Amino acid sequence: MNPLVIGTIGIVILVVIFLLRMPVGFAMAIVGFIGFSFLVSPQAGLSILARDIFHIFSSYALTVIPMFVFMGSIAAASGMSRRLYDASHALLGRLRGGLAMSTVAACASFAAICGSTTATAAAMGRVSLPEMKRYNYDDSLATGCVAAAGSLGILIPPSTIFIIYGIMTEQSIGKLFVAGVFPGLILAGLFIMTVSLICIRNPSFAPVGAMANWRERAGVIVGIIETVVLFVFVITGLFLGWFSPTQAGGAGAAGALLIGLVRRQLNWQGFVNAIKDALRITCMVMVIVAGATVFGHFIAVTKIPLVLSEWVVSLPLSPMVIMGVIVLVYLLGGCFMDALALITLTIPIVYPAVMALGLAPIWFGVIIVLVTEMGVITPPVGVNVYVINGIAEDVPLETIFKGIFPFLGALVLMIGILLAFPQVATFLPGLTTR
Amino acid sequence: AKPAPTETIKLTYSNFFPPTHLHSILADQFCQEVNERTNGRVEITYYSGGTLTPAPKIYDGVVSGISDIGMSVLAYTMGRFPATELVDMPHAYPNGWVATKVANDFYHKFKPKEFDDVHVLYFHAHGPGVVFTTKKPVRTMEDLKGLVIRCTGIGAKIMEALGARGYGASQAEAYELMSKGTVDGSFTPREVLKGWKQAEVVKYVTGCYDIGYTANMFVVMNKAKWDSLPDNVKEVFTELSEEWIEKHGKVWTYYDRAGIDYFLTFEGRELIELPPQEMARWVEATRPLVSQYITEKTAMGLPAAEYEEYLMQQVKYWTERMPSETSCIEWVKKELAK
Amino acid sequence: MRDKMENFDKFIRLLSNWLNWVAGVALVLMLVLIVVDIIAAKLFNWPVPGGIEVVGFLGVVVVAFAVAQTQVLHGHIEVEFLVSRLPAKAQRAIAGFTYACGMVLFMLLGWQSYEFGRTLQISGEVSMTQRIPFYPLVYGIAICSIVVFLVLLVQCVQVLGKAKK
Ligand code: NA
Ligand code: NA
Numbered sequence: 004m005n006p007l008v009i010g011t012i013g014i015v016i017l018v019v020i021f022l023l024r025m026p027v028g029f030a031m032a033i034v035g036f037i038g039f040s041f042l043v044s045p046q047a048g049l050s051i052l053a054r055d056i057f058h059i060f061s062s063y064a065l066t067v068i069p070m071f072v073f074m075g076s077i078a079a080a081s082g083m084s085r086r087l088y089d090a091s092h093a094l095l096g097r098l099r100g101g102l103a104m105s106t107v108a109a110c111a112s113f114a115a116i117c118g119s120t121t122a123t124a125a126a127m128g129r130v131s132l133p134e135m136k137r138y139n140y141d142d143s144l145a146t147g148c149v150a151a152a153g154s155l156g157i158l159i160p161p162s163t164i165f166i167i168y169g170i171m172t173e174q175s176i177g178k179l180f181v182a183g184v185f186p187g188l189i190l191a192g193l194f195i196m197t198v199s200l201i202c203i204r205n206p207s208f209a210p211v212g213a214m215a216n217w218r219e220r221a222g223v224i225v226g227i228i229e230t231v232v233l234f235v236f237v238i239t240g241l242f243l244g245w246f247s248p249t250q251a252g253g254a255g256a257a258g259a260l261l262i263g264l265v266r267r268q269l270n271w272q273g274f275v276n277a278i279k280d281a282l283r284i285t286c287m288v289m290v291i292v293a294g295a296t297v298f299g300h301f302i303a304v305t306k307i308p309l310v311l312s313e314w315v316v317s318l319p320l321s322p323m324v325i326m327g328v329i330v331l332v333y334l335l336g337g338c339f340m341d342a343l344a345l346i347t348l349t350i351p352i353v354y355p356a357v358m359a360l361g362l363a364p365i366w367f368g369v370i371i372v373l374v375t376e377m378g379v380i381t382p383p384v385g386v387n388v389y390v391i392n393g394i395a396e397d398v399p400l401e402t403i404f405k406g407i408f409p410f411l412g413a414l415v416l417m418i419g420i421l422l423a424f425p426q427v428a429t430f431l432p433g434l435t436t437r
Numbered sequence: 438a439k440p441a442p443t444e445t446i447k448l449t450y451s452n453f454f455p456p457t458h459l460h461s462i463l464a465d466q467f468c469q470e471v472n473e474r475t476n477g478r479v480e481i482t483y484y485s486g487g488t489l490t491p492a493p494k495i496y497d498g499v500v501s502g503i504s505d506i507g508m509s510v511l512a513y514t515m516g517r518f519p520a521t522e523l524v525d526m527p528h529a530y531p532n533g534w535v536a537t538k539v540a541n542d543f544y545h546k547f548k549p550k551e552f553d554d555v556h557v558l559y560f561h562a563h564g565p566g567v568v569f570t571t572k573k574p575v576r577t578m579e580d581l582k583g584l585v586i587r588c589t590g591i592g593a594k595i596m597e598a599l600g601a602r603g604y605g606a607s608q609a610e611a612y613e614l615m616s617k618g619t620v621d622g623s624f625t626p627r628e629v630l631k632g633w634k635q636a637e638v639v640k641y642v643t644g645c646y647d648i649g650y651t652a653n654m655f656v657v658m659n660k661a662k663w664d665s666l667p668d669n670v671k672e673v674f675t676e677l678s679e680e681w682i683e684k685h686g687k688v689w690t691y692y693d694r695a696g697i698d699y700f701l702t703f704e705g706r707e708l709i710e711l712p713p714q715e716m717a718r719w720v721e722a723t724r725p726l727v728s729q730y731i732t733e734k735t736a737m738g739l740p741a742a743e744y745e746e747y748l749m750q751q752v753k754y755w756t757e758r759m760p761s762e763t764s765c766i767e768w769v770k771k772e773l774a775k
Numbered sequence: 776m777r778d779k780m781e782n783f784d785k786f787i788r789l790l791s792n793w794l795n796w797v798a799g800v801a802l803v804l805m806l807v808l809i810v811v812d813i814i815a816a817k818l819f820n821w822p823v824p825g826g827i828e829v830v831g832f833l834g835v836v837v838v839a840f841a842v843a844q845t846q847v848l849h850g851h852i853e854v855e856f857l858v859s860r861l862p863a864k865a866q867r868a869i870a871g872f873t874y875a876c877g878m879v880l881f882m883l884l885g886w887q888s889y890e891f892g893r894t895l896q897i898s899g900e901v902s903m904t905q906r907i908p909f910y911p912l913v914y915g916i917a918i919c920s921i922v923v924f925l926v927l928l929v930q931c932v933q934v935l936g937k938a939k940k
Contacts (some may be wrong), residue, residue: 023869023873024853024856024857024869024870024873025853025873025876025877026846026851026852026853027853028851028852029851029876032880032884033876033880034877043449043503043919044502046501047501047503048500049886049887050497050498050501050503050887050891052884053884053888053891053913053916054490054497054501054891057891057912057916058491058493060830060834060835060916061832061834061835061912062834063606063831065834066805066831066833069805069834069837069838070805070806070809073802073806074930099844130823145833147925155928166612166613167609167633168457168607169458170455170632170633170634171455171457172457173457173487175633176612176634177638189891212827244620245618246813247614247617247619247818249809249830250809250812252809253810253813254809254810256806257810258820260868275799276509278799278803279795281802282798282799282802282837282844282845283844283845283848283850284839284842285837285841286838286845288839288844288853289838290845291852300488303480303484303489304449304489306482350456392852393850393851395853400853493903497891497894500894501894508874512903513903515899515900515902515906516899516906517898517899517900517910589903589904602816603821603824603904604822604827605825605827605828605903605905
């Protein structure tokens with residue numbers, strides 16, 4: 004049978020068993036393994052199962068997830084994140100949706116130290132979701148804004164996607180990083196505006212707090228000084244290159260532990276609970292990442308990405324229409340496979356065609372990253388949404404997908420802005436000399 | 438002889454080099470050439486950039502049948518190739534062409550049994566490793582003291598012998614590690630300045646060619662798959678492998694020049710050449726590595742001293758016959774430039 | 776029979792909990808190693824040799840040994856909205872099917888991880904810079920997979936058992 008047909012059948016089966024309440028990570032591993040066995044050989048399918056899973060579990064780059072999640076768990080157990088959100092609320096409480104807006108801003112700063120969307124969503128979600136819940140924020144708003152803002156991890160540098168794109172297309176990674184900054188900030192701004200619009204339409208989604216007086220404000224600010232110092236230390240350390248991302252997570256977790264102990268707000272039971280909590284979230288995220296890897300290898304051998312991109316570049320259409328189709332194809336691809344693999348498979352075909360259309364390479368890189376960001380929050384393989392779902396256990400998946408919807412609108416608008424005004428991405432790298 | 442079956446033979450090839458890298462383009466051409474010379478009997482689906490199996494899993498992937506053919510670095514699966522490890526050690530390889538020739542000779546001379554679980558097509562190996570630094574120029578061995586240098590495999594041992602601290606990380610991570618200052622530099626071939634864009638963050642390159650280590654790379658095929666191939670197809674593979682050794686060698690030589698040329702287009706970059714007395718000190722400091730290898734492997738029952746003697750002899754032999762850098766560059770520009 | 780099943784269920788829960796403790800110890804060790812590495816590297820210019828490799832290996836223990844307990848807690852993400860609207864009987868049938876699929880997956884994973892571990896052990900493959908043999912970790916994944924298989928088995932029997940009542 005034609006690999007394309009088998010690939011399509013595989014995707015359909017995956018969607019069906021998702022709907023049958025099969026754990027998402029297991030489902031991707033099963034379909035990926037069976038499909039790979041079918042296309043290559045049963046022996047190869049069995050081999051890839053064990054090897055992919057070991058490879059993902061033992062990846063140093065991914066240990067950033069347990070460390071930052073652990074930091075979040077300790078910060079929650081020792082009351083640090085609670086105080087942080089109390090302070091945010093005292094300062095921004097009058098602003099409708101203020102906490103969701105500060106969460107977006109926090110995700111954007113975290114994105115500046117972490118190159119992965121999954122890690123950004125997991126780390127920030129662990130801290131922010133229980134707190135927004137405490138202030139009676141609507142579930143769809145709270146989860147939607149973290150899942151979406153978590154995707155800033157690959158647009159605001161550093162970004163694993165930009166590094167791969169730069170190497171494959173022989174573009175300056177430095178310039179790509181710089182090009183991501185301005186669209187990243189605009190997109191964070193658009194997300195904040197989206198929060199504000201949602202709150203205007205549904206005032207009940209984000210209750211407004213009472214006006215805090217100056218004394219109260221001063222009080223809460225004093226309460227968060229050491230937390231702010233810790234965060235500043237961790238982020239500065241990353242910027243100045245004292246730490247790798249994993250080390251920053253470790254330093255943050257150790258710092259949170261220390262603060263909890265000194266303040267006598269973290270006891271043995273709290274520490275044990277923080278460990279259990281971190282284990283559960285880490286395990287849930289990594290099982291999904293491993294499953295997505297097995298499934299991605301199956302999709303790779305179906306040649307679907309290759310055939311699709313060859314088809315697109317052969318279309319007799321105007322450059323902007325082709326760009327539109329490319330965006331759609333990547334969006335579709337992002338629905339079913341991991342971004343990094345998708346880009347490695349398709350860029351060699353799509354990129355020369357895009358260059359032949361006379362479009363700017365750096366700008367195209369930014370577009371690709373934006374589309375990839377949409378991929379991590381769209382069903383059925385929307386890794387960020389699953390991660391958030393695992394953290395906010397009582398929120399059903401469809402509520403999160405519903406919550407994502409307006410933010411997808413913001414992403415589409417951002418892509419539109421970039422298509423209309425390429426300068427948004429290119430003016431900054433133009434200023435820098437290599 | 439029985440009549441040839443008409444059905445096509447379908448194979449897969451997994452490579453870790455990114456698709457735009459010349460070694461990936463060469464591998465792709467290898468697949469097409471096999472197809473052509475077997476009159477379409479053999480079709481190879483080629484996967485680059487580790488999309489089918491990631492770099493450290495490619496060898497094992499071939500053994501277990503995930504892909505039929507694979508190209509990756511021997512040092513990514515340390516311990517699996519105890520005899521061939523020696524090829525990576527400092528032997529003053531002047532360029533990648535010589536290292537490539539020597540790596541293939543070594544295999545054909547000794548046929549180490551560590552490759553018994555696959556069929557070897559050929560090897561290729563990069564040009565001499567040099568020291569990159571981002572802030573501090575390295576002019577003497579003392580300058581290396583205390584620096585944290587990214588490296589892998591034998592590079593880690595060399596750096597330790599020279600007084601630096603090794604930091605094990607893959608080439609894909611090197612850019613970010615150096616740009617953030619997590620490491621002070623990298624110990625690696627010049628090629629990556631261009632091939633992996635590291636010239637953007639590297640300020641100083643210290644050539645230390647007399648210790649010139651390399652990283653040997655394999656191209657191997659699944660054994661059962663190989664055994665199932667008809668003889669005339671096997672012949673095509675063997676013949677092409679022989680031709681491709683030469684091509685990879687030239688590409689490596691080309692890349693080392695291209696890396697430096699690209700590096701020097703940036704402002705404020707410096708290429709440091711060690712004076713002979715200083716170079717001699719580095720050679721002296723790293724000499725124990727090979728003697729340690731000989732002691733260890735002799736204890737394992739391998740004729741390690743004989744290996745070393747043969748290697749030294751082949752380095753000398755091929756160095757006297759190597760093509761000029763210019764001719765390699767011209768060949769690449771003519772044959773491989775788009 | 777029911778008693779036996781309950782005892783078996785208790786035993787499997789206990790086992791999952793123990794494995795989870797192993798994962799917890801690995802998580803704390805990972806934190807300690809990272810902190811020691813930072814201090815040693817920044818203050819004494821002496822990063823822990825192989826620190827990165829060992830952190831990656833601890834990552835295997837953190838994740839693999841927590842999978843069973845996460846399954847006991849139903850912590851793996853599922854898409855619920857369709858099934859939760861079906862009648863109870865259909866829900867049980869579907870659950871039985873998905874548990875069976877999960878069991879097959881982890882049985883195969885256990886078997887293949889054992890095979891992979893043996894390959895690594897026999898070929899003598901070690902880590903890239905510090906030459907640490909890491910095949911025991913792969914055997915670890917094999918053992919954890921079998922425990923996950925047993926957890927799924929118990930959960931499957933329980934779901935189908937409810938139907939008979
Ligand atoms: Na980032
Ligand atoms: Na998606």
